[in-house]
Amino acid sequence: MIELTEVSKTFNQNQPNECRALRGVSLRLERGGVTVFKGPSGSGKTTLLTLVGCLARPTAGRIALDGRLLSNLPERFLTDVRRHTFGFVFQQFNLIRGLTVLENVMLPAYPLGRPHRELMDAAHALLDRFGLAAKATSKVEWLSGGEAQRTALARALINDPAVLIADEPTANLDSALSREVLALLAELAAQGRTVFISSHDPLVFEATQINRVIEVHDGQIAGDRRC
Amino acid sequence: MLITPAIVALQGIALSVAGTVLLASGFAGRILRRWDIHSGSELQLRMERQTYLISTLLGFALGAELLSLLLFVHTAESLSSQFVGAMCATGVLNVNAFGFPTLLLKIAVFFLAALWLLLNRVDNRGYDYPLVRVKYGLLMVIAPLTVAEGVVQTSYFLGLTPEVITSCCGSLFSSESKGVAAELAGLPPWPTLVLFYGMAGLILIAGLLFLRWLRLGPLFATSSLLGFGVAITAIIAFLSLYVYENPNHHCPFCLLKVGYDYVGYALYLPLFAAAALGLSAGVIAPFRRIASLQAVIPSEVRQLTALALIGFGLFYALATWLMLRSNLVLLG
Amino acid sequence: MRAFLERQRYLIDYTLAALLRRKTRNLGLLLVYTLLVFLFSSVLLLSQGLRREAATLLQDAPEVIVQRLVAGRHDLAPAAWLDRLRRIRGVSAVQGRLWGYYYDPAVKANYTLMVAPERGLAADEIVVGAALARVRQIGVGDYLGLRAANGQPLPLKITGLLESASELLSADLLLLSEAGYRALFAIPPDVYTDVALTVRNPREARTVAEKITLALPDSRPILRAEILRTYDAVFNWREGLAFLTLGALLLAFMILAWDKAAGLSAEEKREIGILKAIGWETGDILRMKLWEGALLSLTAFLAGYALAWHQVFYAGAALFGPVLKGWAVLYPELQLTPAVDMQLILVLLAVSVLPYIVATLIPIWRTATADPDAVMRG
Ligand SMILES: Nc1ncnc2c1ncn2[C@@H]1O[C@H](COP(=O)(O)OP(=O)(O)O)[C@@H](O)[C@H]1O
Ligand SMILES: [Mg+2]
Numbered sequence A: 001m002i003e004l005t006e007v008s009k010t011f012n013q014n015q016p017n018e019c020r021a022l023r024g025v026s027l028r029l030e031r032g033g034v035t036v037f038k039g040p041s042g043s044g045k046t047t048l049l050t051l052v053g054c055l056a057r058p059t060a061g062r063i064a065l066d067g068r069l070l071s072n073l074p075e076r077f078l079t080d081v082r083r084h085t086f087g088f089v090f091q092q093f094n095l096i097r098g099l100t101v102l103e104n105v106m107l108p109a110y111p112l113g114r115p116h117r118e119l120m121d122a123a124h125a126l127l128d129r130f131g132l133a134a135k136a137t138s139k140v141e142w143l144s145g146g147e148a149q150r151t152a153l154a155r156a157l158i159n160d161p162a163v164l165i166a167d168e169p170t171a172n173l174d175s176a177l178s179r180e181v182l183a184l185l186a187e188l189a190a191q192g193r194t195v196f197i198s199s200h201d202p203l204v205f206e207a208t209q210i211n212r213v214i215e216v217h218d219g220q221i222a223g224d225r226r227c
Numbered sequence B: 001m002l003i004t005p006a007i008v009a010l011q012g013i014a015l016s017v018a019g020t021v022l023l024a025s026g027f028a029g030r031i032l033r034r035w036d037i038h039s040g041s042e043l044q045l046r047m048e049r050q051t052y053l054i055s056t057l058l059g060f061a062l063g064a065e066l067l068s069l070l071l072f073v074h075t076a077e078s079l080s081s082q083f084v085g086a087m088c089a090t091g092v093l094n095v096n097a098f099g100f101p102t103l104l105l106k107i108a109v110f111f112l113a114a115l116w117l118l119l120n121r122v123d124n125r126g127y128d129y130p131l132v133r134v135k136y137g138l139l140m141v142i143a144p145l146t147v148a149e150g151v152v153q154t155s156y157f158l159g160l161t162p163e164v165i166t167s168c169c170g171s172l173f174s175s176e177s178k179g180v181a182a183e184l185a186g187l188p189p190w191p192t193l194v195l196f197y198g199m200a201g202l203i204l205i206a207g208l209l210f211l212r213w214l215r216l217g218p219l220f221a222t223s224s225l226l227g228f229g230v231a232i233t234a235i236i237a238f239l240s241l242y243v244y245e246n247p248n249h250h251c252p253f254c255l256l257k258v259g260y261d262y263v264g265y266a267l268y269l270p271l272f273a274a275a276a277l278g279l280s281a282g283v284i285a286p287f288r289r290i291a292s293l294q295a296v297i298p299s300e301v302r303q304l305t306a307l308a309l310i311g312f313g314l315f316y317a318l319a320t321w322l323m324l325r326s327n328l329v330l331l332g
Numbered sequence C: 001m002r003a004f005l006e007r008q009r010y011l012i013d014y015t016l017a018a019l020l021r022r023k024t025r026n027l028g029l030l031l032v033y034t035l036l037v038f039l040f041s042s043v044l045l046l047s048q049g050l051r052r053e054a055a056t057l058l059q060d061a062p063e064v065i066v067q068r069l070v071a072g073r074h075d076l077a078p079a080a081w082l083d084r085l086r087r088i089r090g091v092s093a094v095q096g097r098l099w100g101y102y103y104d105p106a107v108k109a110n111y112t113l114m115v116a117p118e119r120g121l122a123a124d125e126i127v128v129g130a131a132l133a134r135v136r137q138i139g140v141g142d143y144l145g146l147r148a149a150n151g152q153p154l155p156l157k158i159t160g161l162l163e164s165a166s167e168l169l170s171a172d173l174l175l176l177s178e179a180g181y182r183a184l185f186a187i188p189p190d191v192y193t194d195v196a197l198t199v200r201n202p203r204e205a206r207t208v209a210e211k212i213t214l215a216l217p218d219s220r221p222i223l224r225a226e227i228l229r230t231y232d233a234v235f236n237w238r239e240g241l242a243f244l245t246l247g248a249l250l251l252a253f254m255i256l257a258w259d260k261a262a263g264l265s266a267e268e269k270r271e272i273g274i275l276k277a278i279g280w281e282t283g284d285i286l287r288m289k290l291w292e293g294a295l296l297s298l299t300a301f302l303a304g305y306a307l308a309w310h311q312v313f314y315a316g317a318a319l320f321g322p323v324l325k326g327w328a329v330l331y332p333e334l335q336l337t338p339a340v341d342m343q344l345i346l347v348l349l350a351v352s353v354l355p356y357i358v359a360t361l362i363p364i365w366r367t368a369t370a371d372p373d374a375v376m377r378g
Helices: A045-052 A075-085 A101-112 A116-129 A145-157 A175-190 A202-207 B005-034 B042-082 B089-093 B099-123 B132-158 B180-185 B189-212 B214-244 B263-289 B297-325 C002-021 C023-059 C081-086 C130-136 C178-185 C202-215 C224-262 C266-277 C282-314 C321-325 C342-351 C353-368
Strands: A002-011 A019-029 A034-038 A060-065 A086-089 A163-167 A194-199 A212-217 A220-226 C064-070 C073-075 C091-097 C099-104 C109-115 C125-128 C143-147 C153-161 C173-176 C194-199 C219-223
Touching (some): A002 A045, A019 A045, A019 A220, A034 A202, A045 A163, A045 A194, A075 A101, A086 A145, A101 A116, A101 A145, A101 C002, A145 A175, A163 A175, B005 B042, B005 C224, B005 C353, B042 B089, B042 B099, B042 B132, B042 C224, B042 C342, B042 C353, B099 B263, B099 B297, B180 B214, B189 B297, B214 B263, B263 B297, C002 C023, C023 C224, C023 C282, C023 C342, C064 C081, C064 C202, C081 C194, C081 C202, C099 C178, C109 C178, C130 C153, C153 C178, C202 C219, C219 C224, C224 C353, C266 C282
Parallel strands (some): A034 A212, C109 C173, C125 C153
Antiparallel strands (some): C064 C073, C064 C219, C091 C194, C099 C109, C143 C153
């Protein structure tokens, strides 16, 4: 469903510190299952995920989603595609301090102008599902690492996206909590969502039912293995 | 030169409008030269981000221009005691040759900024920036106008020396004197009234036809502008007489005074809005053939047209009510 | 439409919460903003009040006043003028007036003395303005002793206090009878201070004045419109000056506003990065920030305007009063009548909200166009 053709991403173009983070990547990603992007730090995994997830536009090459060309869309259209299709979980949980768990979960839906009642219900349902119902009205700075990661997961799902993108989801967690989060991701995949994970953590490979591993090296695809 | 707070404020507004629009057109100039929608280069990304700044700056300019238009008329009004023979804003605007040109430039910039923002609104809904050239080309027209407005306004205020004997609405808009304004005031009531309501019919018909056949855009844009002109003429020729209940007071500005319950605001706001919307709808319609706008323009244009018709409707309804309410008998 | 409104509501909600979360940071700007609106509107409200006061006061003044000039100075007008003036076309009524000033060393102030024939006062009866009575601590029934021109004390009995809509005029006023006036200043019976004319059509006042200069070459006609114009010019000038002085403050405010908008804390930058990453678009952030500016402006504007209103109309305009009034010895309790004026509000918007927007537009845009993928690289 997502197709990358000869995609490159260059930072600081035409400057002495120019950095070619991706070089001519071509890739087809299908719907469903868990796909892991694997590779050493600095190899371009995060950059690749930002392109796949419509967070950024490639410097060259084409990206298409279900046949629709995305690579030349203006930012506002890209954002619109993104918020209906992709949910993000970041390495740092990136919750907004000072707001409650509930408010943090609702945030991605604000620009869509969904009716308030309906949005509240959806957010509460997600919190129930991740065992955070009791924490709904507490400020996020009081959460433990696991709770914060689950809040971030709930937030990623509030707009009901088909694809979940998790960039190094276990990097800030101990192994028990890592396992818990990976189990949740696997469960979401089992329910039909597509999950993309980037990681160099061996735990990811042993703990989850993985459908595909793509190896990234130096901005290029170094291996592609289905399991 | 007079220094009053209102004049200081008006000069400040003119400066900031010209400044922001020039800044915007600076960005726009580069966009016109370097724009390449198929490129993912950082320059292109930067330019796309600058489009947000440009539209924000123009939104600001539109708001400031509206404020400036109102304040300008009020200021002229309040200075009328300073000039011998000036009874209201008209007299003060006539103190030197730059008064009315300033007003006209303000109105022109207001309309063009409104048109620009509506073009921008449509453009933002096309996935390939379809109107980039149109939009930034128009901006290149607006920029010198804002500068001209600033210059003309400054000349006007510099030339405001009290004790100049001026003609006031009593003489400028009176049937005996000469000039465009006097001609307007001297128009015979009956034919002007017929023209006024005939124009209402024309706008309505043009609007309805346009809603059905979008290729009639130029017709509706023209009738909106014409309607605006006729409405102003009618206000000077007879509507003002009904409001003031005085068969010789032809002033279009005194309507904005407290003494007449600010009825001028209720008349002018829908009129200006309707003319701006109608003009824009007509100008935007021809772009419906652009692939990325095919789905957007018809509904957008119809919405603008409906709003314009509502605006004109409000204006005509209020005008009619003012005439019926009045104790003045002009048409025997 | 519904989604549009909901969206604005969410944006306002978020902005409000964000503003409250950073109370202390925003409070400073809000205070300066309010102070700015307060100072500007104080100047404007005060001079507008004074101007209206002057207009009220001149409303009943005669359209034309004729003075006699001798060697370029104001002199007493002969009673014979009255008849000659009455014969000029367009003049409907003529009245000789008697008035003057009296310096009272006891309170070191000038009184304005006027003969008021319509009051039918006896030779030793007077009516005085409220401020005068207050300063001298006298009331109805008391005697006020003035020194006549011949050096003798002249006791005058107060029979009433002036109740006037305009305290500016009546404050130092002392009304007396013609006999009393002539006795006090030793003025012969066949002259007047000046002559007041009523003109049939006010628009013809100027023509009438021209005829008067022809008929009475040593006279100087003064038009009411001219006096009004002078008043206006004086107020405009003072107001303009006060404004220019406040210009420095405005500049400082703009720099502060720019600085606040441009120098976001790391925390705020992070927040905006997160919002963009989770699906907010540049336009959403822009709108959110514009709402923030609008809320801040509205609060500052209403608070500043209300404070100024109170200051000027109810607290005696201690601020700027001396500058704008200029001649305020006897008017400690000048009470202006409040009124809302459209032009004033427009000017106020133009010198406070507009500069705020100008100062913050570009920083806001910079903030809003942050890279959405920045948080992934944190
Ligand atoms: N905004 C940026 N500016 C400059 N260089 C960048 C930027 N983002 C990423 N890079 C560079 O691109 C390369 C790939 O980075 P990244 O995609 O984050 O790798 P990974 O996620 O695999 O660690 C790195 O060398 C990094 O320094
Ligand atoms: Mg990474």
